[in-house]
Amino acid sequence: MLLFEDYRSKITDDIRSIYTDVDPSDVGFDRTGHADFAFRTFRISKSSGKKPDQILAEVSTVLSGRPYIENVSLEGPYINIRIKPSVMLRELDESVEIKGQFPDTFQDPERVSVEHTSTNPTGPLHVGRIRNTLLGDSIARILGRYGYRVTTQYFVNDSGRQIMALYEAYRRYNSGKKPSMDIILSGYQRIYGEMENDPSIENDIKELMNSYEKGDVELMDSIKAIASVALDNINTSLKSLGVKIDDYTWESDFIRSGELIEIVDSFSDILNDEDGAKYILNPDKEKIFLRRSNGTSLYFTRDIAYHKYKARTYDWIVDILGEDHKGHAKNLQFVLKDLMEMPNRIDFVFNAYVSLETGKMSTRKGNAVTVDELLERTKEEALKIVSEKRPDLPKDKLEKISLSVAKSSIRFNIIRINANKQVVFKWSEALNFEGDSAPYIMYSYARACGILKHAGNARPNYDDIVPQERELIVTMYQYPYRITEAKDSLRPDIIANYTLDLVKKFNDFYRECPVSGSDEKTMGKRIRIVQIYKNIIEDISKLLGIELLEEM
RNA sequence: GGGCCCGUGGCCUAGUCUGGAUAAGGCACCGUCCUUCUAAGUCGGUGAUCGUGGGUCCGAAUCCCACCGGGCCCGCCA
Structure with a gap:
């Protein structure tokens, strides 16, 4: 809290x-x-x-x-x-001075799991997917800031039909070659094209699924090895945006453990049969299939096992899912809460899709902007701009600034939009660093650092507060309320939009309230205000994944 | 056909949960400000029947109903 x-x-x-x-x-x-x-x-x-x-x-x-x-x-x-603004300023200042932050956090014993990304390891991470990633990552950081003990989770699909197709493609077209992301992806795209004319592919995939489900350890390991290559690639992209996953769970783990069979058996009272396939009914009388007629398991059942696993360790389970998973989540919620009476708090956050101006993004169709490509182009653009603005800086510093600007911009542009709003990705917007953007925030931080560098020493003072100071103080004071709102509604965009508001107040202050050169009492007060602002922006930057720079 | 989400100046977004004081920002466009702590900034201007129509209320962008437009789902896929 x-x-x-x-x-x-x-x-x-x-x-x-x-x-x-x-x-x-x-x-x-x-x-x-x-x-x-x-x-x-x-x-x-x-x-x-x-x-x-x-x-x-x-x-x-x-x-x-x-x-x-x-x-x-x-x-x-x-x-x-x-x-009284002096009382608010004192409250802010003492918290920052004594606790090192405003507001202070009291560590909550409650443990929270935040699952995000969980994208199938079938191709490189693309822009449509990172909305989920960045939402989850920021939510995890916000919950941590509030005081929960947070772990981020990734559920790795190495058991579904798509992965079997991926593996079959590698076996058919590239067997013996050292698996790489390119090889895996091109095979994956190719097999879905050839499947239509070649029924043997379908049969081979079915056979793979059967052996897999029977616990063919060698096959499982081979598939996991291929999936790992893709996962490594995804992880590298995640890392490039500053996203860290704490815990990876492989779907195959629940097949190996035999837990899926136990789960299906536990519903024996209400289990229905359709040609050997097993299903239960949700409150709307819709079928929820738990096992195929050929005995193989389904993602839904594996996800139940995964949530049972999470429920053993975490009090609160948060899943970030694409909006196409709403039905899945509704059924999962029903099974976990109503049928299994799981006491843990469970929340789902859904993100609407990111499309291109040319249409939907799809790994399979190769119609997607990858994260690596986005980062590369954004960095290039940032380098162009920073080189113009700061010809005085050495090359390595320019590179460093552009990389931070690029990472921060990408994250901020995505996170500041309400998650259930559909988004069309546009390069012109992604490459714009003016206005409501990460560099706007970063720039104000650099200015705050500049002020503190120029200002001398002066005793703290809280009196004679002028309007621009007051506005800034009041807005800074509101920070804990916004964290609480964001945590309650699991919405990082609340923090992002608050930050823009805060930066505007700081810019008003910057314009009207000189620090260095003012009389000692005024300077003593303004140094404190700038220091609090700097502290809060640093705090926020951790929640949103913005990389601050003392100069830019 | 059924269910869920979205619709706010030319474009993008906040405000909708919890109704309340002039609908708030950004992009673009026009004009302003670098002899004072970084101009990725600042100030001013043009521009909004808050998708449409009903309803509830002292009061509706916000709540209710209907309709229209866009997205997603309704698989022994994930």
């Missing part, structure tokens, strides 16, 4: 001590610039018959006794509440 002075709760509690029936949603941050907090009196006026100025008098009586309240005033039907 997060530790900080929660004025919103305090104010809400005070108001509710007078009007017990007040709706907490009537007390909140004001977004219109009238105050810090606003209390809407409509409902209380109606229920109590009191006029707004009577309500103001009563609310003022309670709130004016609080040391953090600056003033309480009435504007139409709104009671506007302002917090």
